[in-house]
Amino acid sequence: METVFIVIAALFVIAGLIGSFLPILPGTPVTYCGLLILQLTSQPFSTTFMIVWALIVASIMVLDNVIPAYGTKKFGGSAYGVWGSIAGMFLGLFFAPIGIILGPLVGAFLGELVGGKTSDRAFKSAIGSFAGLLVNTLMKVIASGVMGYYFLIHI
Template sequence: METLLIIISGLCIVAGFLGSFIPILPGTPITYCGLLVLQLASQPFTTTFLVVWALIVAAIMVLDNIIPAYGTKKLGGSAYGVWGSIIGMIIGIFFFPPFGMIVGPLVGAFVGELIGGQSSDRAFKSALGSFAGLLTNTVIKVIASGIMAYYFIISL
């Protein structure tokens, strides 16, 4: 049973790390679930460690919604740009991997702002803000998932 839990834990860690790049999957919570499953298998972590990581994951989930919107608003964007960025990332991931993850949000935010009635100059500036926000958010999630994966590996 312990071996099965360790395998499930490892799969959660891998899925969570991949989910840090893919906006459809909640990467950091899945990675954290991997730590919890490993805790059930062999109890390598303290309660404080698990609580601190739960708080970090919760903060990242909140920031996941705030950072892209902040980047867009900071550079004069609207909700059209935010939604365009999200839709562009999803389309980019499925139809143009791996470059679609990078170009999709930028193009999506630009198109979204144009649909919202902005001039092309203002739409491009807003798209850059949304793109920078999504990139920042992705980097935060990858770092957090990477650190949790590190703790998983050293605990085996």
């Protein structure tokens, strides 16, 4: 029975790593579920380890929604661009996976145009949103990769 749990946990870790790249699947929570399942077998991790990783995963999930808007603001976007980025991100969920990638970009661009910015300035804000998305993806890949590493050394 323990082998079945380990195989299921490994599938979760693999799916989480893939989900870190693809916006269809929430990568870090799925990878964490793999660690939780492994924990059911032989309890290779301490309680502190599991709590710290739960906090990291929760933080990444929050930042997943904040970073694209922050990128928009950092690249000179106004409140219109930030709100457009947020709206585009949520609307993009309905058109996954490409909508999740393009939603914040298009939303920030359209938000800036509504706010009266020129198309050049609006495009710069949209690029900030996209840069935020790339940073966010890198953060998820690193976190899932580290959890995958701990999984591998404890099986």
